[in-house]
Amino acid sequence: MACNDENLANLDLDGLRGEIDEIDQTLQFLIIRRTKVVQAVGAFKDRVIAAGGKVKVPYRPAREARIMRTLVNRHDGAFPKSALIQIWREMIAAGTRLEAPYTVALCRNADGQDCWELARLNFGCLNEIIEFDIPREAFGALEDGRAAVGVFPKPELGEAMPWWTLLTDETPVKVVSKLPFGGRPVGRGEQTEGFVLAAIDLEDSGDDRTLFVVSLSKEISMDTVRKKIADGIDGATILGFSDDTAADRRFVLVDVPGFFCNRADAFQATLSEQGLAPESLRVVGAYAVPISEDALN
Numbered sequence: 001m002a003c004n005d006e007n008l009a010n011l012d013l014d015g016l017r018g019e020i021d022e023i024d025q026t027l028q029f030l031i032i033r034r035t036k037v038v039q040a041v042g043a044f045k046d047r048v049i050a051a052g053g054k055v056k057v058p059y060r061p062a063r064e065a066r067i068m069r070t071l072v073n074r075h076d077g078a079f080p081k082s083a084l085i086q087i088w089r090e091m092i093a094a095g096t097r098l099e100a101p102y103t104v105a106l107c108r109n110a111d112g113q114d115c116w117e118l119a120r121l122n123f124g125c126l127n128e129i130i131e132f133d134i135p136r137e138a139f140g141a142l143e144d145g146r147a148a149v150g151v152f153p154k155p156e157l158g159e160a161m162p163w164w165t166l167l168t169d170e171t172p173v174k175v176v177s178k179l180p181f182g183g184r185p186v187g188r189g190e191q192t193e194g195f196v197l198a199a200i201d202l203e204d205s206g207d208d209r210t211l212f213v214v215s216l217s218k219e220i221s222m223d224t225v226r227k228k229i230a231d232g233i234d235g236a237t238i239l240g241f242s243d244d245t246a247a248d249r250r251f252v253l254v255d256v257p258g259f260f261c262n263r264a265d266a267f268q269a270t271l272s273e274q275g276l277a278p279e280s281l282r283v284v285g286a287y288a289v290p291i292s293e294d295a296l297n
C-alpha cells in the first residue's frame with residue numbers, strides 16, 4: 001500500500017480514493033483466490049461422496065463457526081464485527097453454492113412466524129428459499145433432496161405437533177446449527193431464533209451444545225423433569241415437550257452444553273442418577289454456540 005495510516009491525513013480526496021481502489025483490488029484478488037480453494041474443497045467432497053454414495057450437501061456449520069469466531073477474535077479497528085461476519089456470510093454462502101447449488105426450506109410455526117431474515121442473512125443473497133407452513137412438508141423437502149438445509153423456528157414450550165418430533169431414528173436429518181450465529185438483523189427478525197436442519201454428520205466446533213430427545217413416562221410431571229435435569233446437568237435447558245398420544249410417554253427436547261454426540265451414554269447415566277430412567281434417548285442434533293452480543297461490541 002502506498003501510504004501508512006499516519007500519513008492518511010496528508011492525502012487529498014483523490015489520494016485517499018486511490019488508496020481505497022488499491023485495497024479493493026487486493027480484496028477482490030483474494031476473493032477470487034479463495035473461491036478457487038473452495039471449489040477444490042468441493043472437488044474433494046465429490047470424491048468422498050463418489051466413494052460413499054451420499055447426496056452432496058456441502059454446508060459445514062462447525063467449520064463456519066470456527067471461521068467466524070477467529071474473525072471476531074482477531075478483529076481490530078472501527079469496522080463493526082457483525083458487518084464483518086456478514087461479509088463472510090455472503091462469501092461463504094456464495095462459495096458453498098459453487099460446491100453444489102442448494103435450496104433453503106423455510107418453515108413457519110403455527111402462528112405463521114418464520115426466520116426468513118435469519119435464513120437470508122446466513123445463506124446469502126443467491127440461495128432460493130422455499131417456504132412451508134407444515135413442518136412435515138419442509139422436512140420432506142430435506143429428506144428427498146429438494147432442499148439441502150431447512151430453517152425452522154426455535155421450538156416453543158407446549159406447542160402442538162412440534163417439528164422436532166420428526167427427528168426420529170429413521171431420518172438422516174438433524175439439527176446442525178442455531179441462528180442467528182453472529183449478530184442479529186436490526187429491526188425485522190431481531191427477536192427471532194431458529195435452528196438449521198440438514199442431513200449431514202454432526203461435527204465438533206470446539207464450543208457446542210447437543211440436543212437430545214428423551215422419552216419419559218407421562219406420570220413424571222414436567223416440573224419434576226425440569227428440576228431433575230437442571231440438578232443433573234449444569235446449563236441444560238428444556239426446549240420442548242410433546243405427549244405421545246398412542247402411549248403413556250412424553251418426548252422432551254433437552255439442550256445440553258457440550259458436544260455429546262458420541263457420549264449419549266453419559267447423558268443417559270446422568271438422567272438415571274436423577275431417577276428419570278428414560279425409555280429411550282437419542283441425539284437429534286448439535287450446534288455451535290453462537291457468538292455472544294457482548295463479543296460483537
Ligand SMILES: C=C(O[C@@H]1C=C(C(=O)O)C=C[C@H]1O)C(=O)O
Nearest residue numbers: 038041058059060063092095096
Ligand atoms: C470450503 C468448505 O465448504 C463450505 C464453505 C466454507 C468456506 O467458504 O470457508 C466453509 C465450510 C463449508 O460450509 C469447507 O468445508 O471447508
